[in-house]
Amino acid sequence: MERGFSLRTTATAGVAALLLHAVPAHAGGVAAGTLIENTATASFSANGASRTVNSNTVSITVDEVIDVAVASQDGAPIPSAGATTLRFLVTNSGNGPESYKLTVDPGVAGNDFDLQIDKLAIDTNGNGVYDEGVDTLLASGAATPALDPDGSLNILVVGTVPAGAADGGSSKVKLLAQAATGSGTPGTVFSGAGADGVDAVAGLSGADDDDAGEIVASLASVSLTKSATVADPFGGTQPVPGAIITYTIAAAVAGSGSATGLRVSDTFPTSTTYVANSLTLDGSALTDGTDSDAGEASVTGIGVDLGDLAAGTTRTVSFRVTIEN
Structure with a gap:
C-alpha cells in the first residue's frame, strides 16, 4: 500500500x-x-x-482602520498685518470612508499673540483663497463630508492679526482632525462602527492628527508717491519734444516695525530717453552701472535698493528723461 x-x-x-x-x-x-x-x-x-x-x-x-493625516500647506511663516489665510490638507489615511471633526486652536503655547479666527472653510475650488459663496464654511468642531480612502480636503483657516500685536511677533494656529467614528490609542476598537457594520479600529494616528501653520506680524506698510516736473527748451514747463521730465518717487514706511529688503523700480515711459547719470537717492547721485552703490539704470528703467527701513522713514528717488524729438 x-x-x-x-x-x-x-x-x-x-x-x-x-x-x-x-x-x-x-x-x-x-x-x-x-x-x-x-x-x-x-x-x-x-x-x-x-x-x-x-x-x-x-x-x-x-475591519475598518480609521486614520487621518493633517499637513500645513504654507511651507513657511506667513507675514501679515491684518487678514490672513492658513492652508491645510486633511487626508483619509484609513481603509474606509470617514468624516472628520475639525477644530481650530489659535492658543498654541509659546505664541507672541493669538490670531483672531474668523472662518474655517473647505477650499472648494482649491485656489488657496477664501471665496465667499463658493467655499463651504464649517463651524469649529463640525464634521467634514465623508472622505474615501486616500481622499483629501483643502482646508482654509481665515483670521486677523489682533490690534496690539508687536511687529515681528509670531503666532501658530493648530488644526486638529478627529475621526467622527471615534479616536483613541492605536488599536482601540469601535464595535460595529465601521463600513458595512464591521468593527472600526483606531490606526497608528489614533484616528486624530494635527499640524500648525504660523503667522509673523509684519506691521510696517509702504506707500509710494510719484510726482513729475517739466522743463521745456524755452524756459517754460510745457511737455513738448525736447523737454526734460524729472520724476520723483517718495517711499514712506508707516506703522510699526520695519520694511525689509525694500526696492524701488520704475520703467522709462515710451517716447522718452533716459538722461544719463541723472539717478539720485535723497539728492545724492547714483551711478547708472550695477556696482557698489544702491542704484542702477538700464535701457528700460531704474532700480534702487533702499534696504531695511524703520517705520517713520521716507527715502526719495529721482531721475530724468527727455521727451523725444
Missing part, C-alpha cells in the same frame, strides 16, 4: 494574488468590508488511488 500526502491552501476571490505579490499599499491597505476566504486542501494516495480532501472554508471580513 502506498501512502503519502501533500497539504496546500487555496485563497479565493483573488486574495492569493494579493497576498503573494508585493502590491503598493494605499491608505489603510485592503478596503474595509473585504471578505477574505481560505480553504485548505490535502492530496494523498491510498491503495494506489489519488484522493483529495478539502477543509472547511474560513472567512474573515477586514
Whole structure:
C-alpha cells in the first residue's frame, strides 16, 4: 500500500494574488468590508488511488482602520498685518470612508499673540483663497463630508492679526482632525462602527492628527508717491519734444516695525530717453552701472535698493528723461 500526502491552501476571490505579490499599499491597505476566504486542501494516495480532501472554508471580513493625516500647506511663516489665510490638507489615511471633526486652536503655547479666527472653510475650488459663496464654511468642531480612502480636503483657516500685536511677533494656529467614528490609542476598537457594520479600529494616528501653520506680524506698510516736473527748451514747463521730465518717487514706511529688503523700480515711459547719470537717492547721485552703490539704470528703467527701513522713514528717488524729438 502506498501512502503519502501533500497539504496546500487555496485563497479565493483573488486574495492569493494579493497576498503573494508585493502590491503598493494605499491608505489603510485592503478596503474595509473585504471578505477574505481560505480553504485548505490535502492530496494523498491510498491503495494506489489519488484522493483529495478539502477543509472547511474560513472567512474573515477586514475591519475598518480609521486614520487621518493633517499637513500645513504654507511651507513657511506667513507675514501679515491684518487678514490672513492658513492652508491645510486633511487626508483619509484609513481603509474606509470617514468624516472628520475639525477644530481650530489659535492658543498654541509659546505664541507672541493669538490670531483672531474668523472662518474655517473647505477650499472648494482649491485656489488657496477664501471665496465667499463658493467655499463651504464649517463651524469649529463640525464634521467634514465623508472622505474615501486616500481622499483629501483643502482646508482654509481665515483670521486677523489682533490690534496690539508687536511687529515681528509670531503666532501658530493648530488644526486638529478627529475621526467622527471615534479616536483613541492605536488599536482601540469601535464595535460595529465601521463600513458595512464591521468593527472600526483606531490606526497608528489614533484616528486624530494635527499640524500648525504660523503667522509673523509684519506691521510696517509702504506707500509710494510719484510726482513729475517739466522743463521745456524755452524756459517754460510745457511737455513738448525736447523737454526734460524729472520724476520723483517718495517711499514712506508707516506703522510699526520695519520694511525689509525694500526696492524701488520704475520703467522709462515710451517716447522718452533716459538722461544719463541723472539717478539720485535723497539728492545724492547714483551711478547708472550695477556696482557698489544702491542704484542702477538700464535701457528700460531704474532700480534702487533702499534696504531695511524703520517705520517713520521716507527715502526719495529721482531721475530724468527727455521727451523725444
